[in-house]
Amino acid sequence: MAATIRDVARASGVHVSTVSRTFSAPHLVNTETRNRVLAAAEDLGYRPNRAARALTTGRTHNLGLIVADIANPFFPPLIKSAQAHARERDYHVFVADTDEDPLVEEELIQTLTKQVDGVLLCSPRLSNRAIERLGADVPFVVVNRRVKGMSTVLMDVGHGARLAVAHLASLGHRRIGLVAGPSGSWTSGEMREAAAATAREAGLDLSILGPNPPTEQGGLAAAGDVVKAGVTGVLAYNDMVAIGLIEGLYERGLRVPGDVSVIGVDDIVPGRLNRPKLTTVAMPTSAAGRTAVDLLLQAVGAKDAATPALTTLETSLVVRESTAPPPSIERSS
Amino acid sequence: MAATIRDVARASGVHVSTVSRTFSAPHLVNTETRNRVLAAAEDLGYRPNRAARALTTGRTHNLGLIVADIANPFFPPLIKSAQAHARERDYHVFVADTDEDPLVEEELIQTLTKQVDGVLLCSPRLSNRAIERLGADVPFVVVNRRVKGMSTVLMDVGHGARLAVAHLASLGHRRIGLVAGPSGSWTSGEMREAAAATAREAGLDLSILGPNPPTEQGGLAAAGDVVKAGVTGVLAYNDMVAIGLIEGLYERGLRVPGDVSVIGVDDIVPGRLNRPKLTTVAMPTSAAGRTAVDLLLQAVGAKDAATPALTTLETSLVVRESTAPPPSIERSS
DNA sequence: CTGAAAGCGCTAACAT
DNA sequence: ATGTTAGCGCTTTCAG
Numbered sequence: 269m270a271a272t273i274r275d276v277a278r279a280s281g282v283h284v285s286t287v288s289r290t291f292s293a294p295h296l297v298n299t300e301t302r303n304r305v306l307a308a309a310e311d312l313g314y315r316p317n318r319a320a321r322a323l324t325t326g327r328t329h330n331l332g333l334i335v336a337d338i339a340n341p342f343f344p345p346l347i348k349s350a351q352a353h354a355r356e357r358d359y360h361v362f363v364a365d366t367d368e369d370p371l372v373e374e375e376l377i378q379t380l381t382k383q384v385d386g387v388l389l390c391s392p393r394l395s396n397r398a399i400e401r402l403g404a405d406v407p408f409v410v411v412n413r414r415v416k417g418m419s420t421v422l423m424d425v426g427h428g429a430r431l432a433v434a435h436l437a438s439l440g441h442r443r444i445g446l447v448a449g450p451s452g453s454w455t456s457g458e459m460r461e462a463a464a465a466t467a468r469e470a471g472l473d474l475s476i477l478g479p480n481p482p483t484e485q486g487g488l489a490a491a492g493d494v495v496k497a498g499v500t501g502v503l504a505y506n507d508m509v510a511i512g513l514i515e516g517l518y519e520r521g522l523r524v525p526g527d528v529s530v531i532g533v534d535d536i537v538p539g540r541l542n543r544p545k546l547t548t549v550a551m552p553t554s555a556a557g558r559t560a561v562d563l564l565l566q567a568v569g570a571k572d573a574a575t576p577a578l579t580t581l582e583t584s585l586v587v588r589e590s591t592a593p594p595p596s597i598e599r600s601s
Numbered sequence: 602m603a604a605t606i607r608d609v610a611r612a613s614g615v616h617v618s619t620v621s622r623t624f625s626a627p628h629l630v631n632t633e634t635r636n637r638v639l640a641a642a643e644d645l646g647y648r649p650n651r652a653a654r655a656l657t658t659g660r661t662h663n664l665g666l667i668v669a670d671i672a673n674p675f676f677p678p679l680i681k682s683a684q685a686h687a688r689e690r691d692y693h694v695f696v697a698d699t700d701e702d703p704l705v706e707e708e709l710i711q712t713l714t715k716q717v718d719g720v721l722l723c724s725p726r727l728s729n730r731a732i733e734r735l736g737a738d739v740p741f742v743v744v745n746r747r748v749k750g751m752s753t754v755l756m757d758v759g760h761g762a763r764l765a766v767a768h769l770a771s772l773g774h775r776r777i778g779l780v781a782g783p784s785g786s787w788t789s790g791e792m793r794e795a796a797a798a799t800a801r802e803a804g805l806d807l808s809i810l811g812p813n814p815p816t817e818q819g820g821l822a823a824a825g826d827v828v829k830a831g832v833t834g835v836l837a838y839n840d841m842v843a844i845g846l847i848e849g850l851y852e853r854g855l856r857v858p859g860d861v862s863v864i865g866v867d868d869i870v871p872g873r874l875n876r877p878k879l880t881t882v883a884m885p886t887s888a889a890g891r892t893a894v895d896l897l898l899q900a901v902g903a904k905d906a907a908t909p910a911l912t913t914l915e916t917s918l919v920v921r922e923s924t925a926p927p928p929s930i931e932r933s934s
Numbered sequence: 935c936t937g938a939a940a941g942c943g944c945t946a947a948c949a950t
Numbered sequence: 951a952t953g954t955t956a957g958c959g960c961t962t963t964c965a966g
Contacts, residue, residue: 273943319710320945321945344676360716364693365685378648379648384674618937630935651962
C-alpha cells in the first residue's frame, strides 16, 4: 500500500493536520517543520490522495470531456489542448466518446458528474432540454453549439464562410456552390446564411447543394450535384466532405483546382496531406479547447451559478492548392 | 448538493448499510426492501459516489491512458476503442498526452496513480528502468513496446513488413528500399529485420534508407535517397512518412505508383484519403486498445502481482493504389 | 436479512 | 504554529 498522510506524520513527528497543511496551505506552517515533513514525504514517496481530498473539499480536480467521436480528426487537437491546459492547472481529464449516441451521452454525463468538477460538451447530440436539465448537477461548457443559459465556446464559421466566398469571388468565380451539411447542424445554418449574404453582395450566383452527410461519402455523392449545378467554385461543409468531393469530381474527369475550386472547413490533418492540399477555413480547435477549460474552471471557482459566458473564436482562411481561377472556357454540360 | 446514500436511507426507511448493499450486493437484501430502496434512489436521482466508494474498496474503477501525442492520427482509434471497452466494463478513463516528453510522462503517471486502478502506456518514451520502478505502484500494460516483466500488447509489424515486401516482389519489383524510422524505435528494428529476411529469400536487392524522423517531413526529405538508390518499390516506416515521400517523389517528377511503388504502415485516416490511396500495413490499433484494457483489468483483478502477459496482434496488408508493377523501362539516373 | 459501528485518507473548524 | 476533533460518502465486519 502506498504511503498515507498518517505515515508521513509519524515519520516526521507531527500531527496529520500539519502534514495536510504542508501540502494545501504551506504558508501556515513553520518553515523548519515544513521541510521536515517534505523530507519525510519525499522519503516515503508520499502523494496526496486526490479522491480522499475531494471527499472533504468537494473539489475533485477532475474534468470530463465528452466528444461525439474521438476518431473524427476534428476532435483530437481539441482534446489534446484541453487536456494539456487542464493539466497545467492541476486538473486531470476523463475523456469519453459517445459514438454520436445521445443516450450514451446522457449516461456518461450522469456517471461522470460525481467524479468531476465540470464537464466539457463538444458538439453534443443531446437535446437542449436534456442539457439544461443535466447542467443543474455540474457546471457545463458547451463547444460548437448554442445552448440557452449555458457557457459556450463557438467558432465563427460564418466569418470563415464569408472569407471563403470572397476568396472565390476574387479569383474570378461567378457561379459558386455550397455543399451543405446535415440539416440540423448549427454550423451548416451559419455557413448557409453567411455564404448567401456574401454572394449577394458580390453579385455571385449561389447554389445550395444538400443537405449531405458530413463525411467523405457525403462529398463523393455530392459531386454529381456540383457538376449539374455548373458551378466553378464550391465551399464544402467540412474538409472530409471537400476531400470526398474532390475525389468524386476526379472520377467524373474534372480536376481540382483546374476545373473546379474547392474549399473545406476545419483544417484537419488529412486536408493538409491531401493532394491538392486543401484550401480551408481553419477552425481554432486548440484555442477552443483551452478557452473551454478556462471557462469551465472559472465556473467551478464561482460560488454560485455563474453567469454563462459566450466566447466566439475567430476563424481564418488558409489558402493552399485546391483553389484557382476558374477555367476561362466554359466546359460543356 | 446531490443525493447521498443517507438521503436514500431516510427516504426508504432503512439503514444506510442496507442501501449500500442494494447497490453493491443486491442478492443480500430482501426483494421487497430492495425495490423500496431502488424506488427512493430513482426518485432522488441518487448515484453512488465512486470516489467515496474507492476510499473503502481500494478500487477507483478508473483507468489511465497515457499517449505520446493525442493529435497523432495513429492514437485516436486506440483511445476510442480503449475508452469504449473500458466503459462497457464500468470503468472511466483519464487520457493524458505527454507531448513526447519523458518527464511529463513520469509526472503524469505519478499523479494519476492514486486515482486509477491501472494505467495503459502507449508507446512510452520513458526508460525501461523508470517504467519498471513506477510499475510497482500500479498495474501497467504497455502498448507498442517491449518492457521486461510488464504486460504488453504488441502489433506484429515484422509480419506486416514481410507481407509488404512480398507484395512488392510479386508485382515484379527487384530493387526495393526501406525508409527506416528513428534509430531507437522498436518498430523500426522489427521492420528492418523482417524486410531483410524476406528480401533475401526472394532474391531482392534491399537498400536501407535512414534513419528518418517518423513524420511527413522525414518522408519528404527521404525522397532524394530513394531516387539515388534507384529502387522501384519502397516500404516506409509509417503512413506519414509514406505520404511525405510520395510528395517528395512527386516534386522530383516521379509518379506513384507509375514510377515508384510506396507502402506505408499504420493505416491512418489520411492515408485512406490521400491520392493515390495508400497501400499500407494495417495496424490493429482498435484491437490493441481493447486487448490492453482486458489485460489491465485482468491484472487489476488478480490478488497479487499477476504474471505479465504478452499479446501479439496480427497485422495485415491493405492494398490500395500506391503500388503497381515497376516501370518496364529503366528510368535514367 | 438488517442495523450498528468503525474506518478509508484527507481537510477544516476550533482550540491551544 | 500546531494539535484535536469531527466528518465527507461509502463499505464492511460484526451483531442481532
